[in-house]
Amino acid sequence: RRKYPHQPTFLQAVEEMALALSDLFDGPDGDFYQRAFLAMAEPERIIAFRVSWMDDNGKIRFNRGWRVQFSSVLGPFKGGLRFHPTVDEGVLKFLGFEQIFKNALTGLPLGGGKGGSDFDPKGKSDGEVRRFCEAFMSELCRYLHPSTDVPAGDIGVGGREIGYMYGQYKRITNRHGVGVLTGKSMNFGGSEIRPEATGYGLIYMTKIAVQRKLNRNLTDMRCAISGSGNVAQFAAKKLLEFGAKVMTVSDSNGVIVFESGMTATDWDAVSDCKNKHRGRLSSIQDKVSGQYYDGESPWSLDIKYDLALPCATQNEIDEKSARQLVKNGVLGVLEGANLPTDLEAQAVFRKADGVIYVPGKASNAGGVGVSGLEMSQNAQRLTWKSEKVDEKLHGMMDEIYSMMEEAELSGGTLEQGANRAGFLKVATAMRELGWVY
Ligand code: NDP
Numbered sequence: 001r002r003k004y005p006h007q008p009t010f011l012q013a014v015e016e017m018a019l020a021l022s023d024l025f026d027g028p029d030g031d032f033y034q035r036a037f038l039a040m041a042e043p044e045r046i047i048a049f050r051v052s053w054m055d056d057n058g059k060i061r062f063n064r065g066w067r068v069q070f071s072s073v074l075g076p077f078k079g080g081l082r083f084h085p086t087v088d089e090g091v092l093k094f095l096g097f098e099q100i101f102k103n104a105l106t107g108l109p110l111g112g113g114k115g116g117s118d119f120d121p122k123g124k125s126d127g128e129v130r131r132f133c134e135a136f137m138s139e140l141c142r143y144l145h146p147s148t149d150v151p152a153g154d155i156g157v158g159g160r161e162i163g164y165m166y167g168q169y170k171r172i173t174n175r176h177g178v179g180v181l182t183g184k185s186m187n188f189g190g191s192e193i194r195p196e197a198t199g200y201g202l203i204y205m206t207k208i209a210v211q212r213k214l215n216r217n218l219t220d221m222r223c224a225i226s227g228s229g230n231v232a233q234f235a236a237k238k239l240l241e242f243g244a245k246v247m248t249v250s251d252s253n254g255v256i257v258f259e260s261g262m263t264a265t266d267w268d269a270v271s272d273c274k275n276k277h278r279g280r281l282s283s284i285q286d287k288v289s290g291q292y293y294d295g296e297s298p299w300s301l302d303i304k305y306d307l308a309l310p311c312a313t314q315n316e317i318d319e320k321s322a323r324q325l326v327k328n329g330v331l332g333v334l335e336g337a338n339l340p341t342d343l344e345a346q347a348v349f350r351k352a353d354g355v356i357y358v359p360g361k362a363s364n365a366g367g368v369g370v371s372g373l374e375m376s377q378n379a380q381r382l383t384w385k386s387e388k389v390d391e392k393l394h395g396m397m398d399e400i401y402s403m404m405e406e407a408e409l410s411g412g413t414l415e416q417g418a419n420r421a422g423f424l425k426v427a428t429a430m431r432e433l434g435w436v437y
Helices: 008-020 022-026 030-040 089-105 126-143 159-173 194-214 230-241 264-276 319-327 343-351 366-380 386-409 414-433
Strands: 045-054 060-071 077-083 112-117 149-152 222-225 245-250 254-257 291-294 307-309 332-334 356-358
Touching: 008 022, 008 089, 008 343, 008 414, 022 030, 022 414, 030 414, 045 089, 045 126, 060 077, 060 089, 060 126, 060 149, 077 089, 077 159, 077 366, 089 112, 089 366, 089 414, 112 126, 112 149, 126 159, 149 366, 194 230, 194 307, 194 332, 194 356, 194 366, 194 386, 222 230, 230 245, 230 264, 319 343, 343 356, 356 414, 366 386, 386 414
Parallel strands: 077 112, 077 149, 222 245, 222 307, 307 332, 332 356
Antiparallel strands: 045 060, 060 112, 245 254, 254 291
């Protein structure tokens, strides 16, 4: 806290993890675990750079770019790039820290990292986005290698941006067909199911949790989703497939509430709005069956949901919203976004009797899991069929749930199970590498 008072979200992520590990710290090997935790909380390396690019008026513009190479204990640094005006070193450190444990849970040999820029893609032309991505990669490319650091997408970075960055990487390095980015197009080394993976993985885990804890399936369950980006769209799609009622989607301006549940036509309208037109949800209010509320979010409205699936951004659910969700009888909160629930709201869910609470590092691990599979396919120079990737994704989410369940059976919670399993794997590897003793 003394060292990083200007990085509150990073401190929040570390505190959340430390709270979940307190039993370990007080246990027989506690001194070692504390040392390992302190080592894990300090990134191995942070690269910061200037990104200069030209706007449509021919003017030079400057942004800040970063890559936080947090932990290479389990394998190459792996984690997305975020382009959003709120990005700074502290936000990327929080995301990179979470990523270490999430990647450990996938069972794949992946270290943790995160990067991005304070560039705001909103309102930028396609040419401006392309020139920014090229300028960003001109700096970043010297630090990437399939066995060193392999970034992917995150907020503001989807297939289009990954394509432009990979294009620039190929131009500069003359290396083609190497997996230095994941989330690539199927035309140049992408994996089937990668765009869908985070959202689908979240719903696979939700289905497992609902089956095992509530002994029911998702049919007709009222599910609130926040966001309308990559994770939210594919979470909604899988929920529709499973017969659940998707009650909401949102963006940073407002929320659409589907009182009778989202339809397949509504889903197409949202996907078109966000992917083709890069528009606001307000622009499709006359095209969907739901009602648009400007300035609201799924968590600010007093509505009964069975399941809350936050898929937008960090700290979107605060204590007040959490209390409202519990009062309205929410049965489960499973996080698609990273740290969408703030510390006070987490405390509310932990105390609420019988509410299933699964932190993002477990429930959104499907994205990086399939990124890991994309790396394997690139290394083999092969493309696996979508059924195979989907089956592996399903298997991964199942495994992660079983790890959490083990902790629950020995008196803990699902949340503690997720945090512990990830931490123990990294701590043990650090001891074996001789990095902490
Ligand atoms: P996208 O950029 O595709 O979508 C983000 C969505 O969240 C948009 O609807 C956006 O609305 C909304 N949003 C962003 N910031 C805010 C804000 N401050 N307040 C309200 N709404 C906001 O990103 P992704 O779907 O890829 O990522 C969403 C979350 O999932 C992030 O937390 C990310 O770290 C996490 N995640 C993503 C993975 C992936 O594979 N993509 C993997 C694992 C986790 P608007 O368009 O108005 O900005």
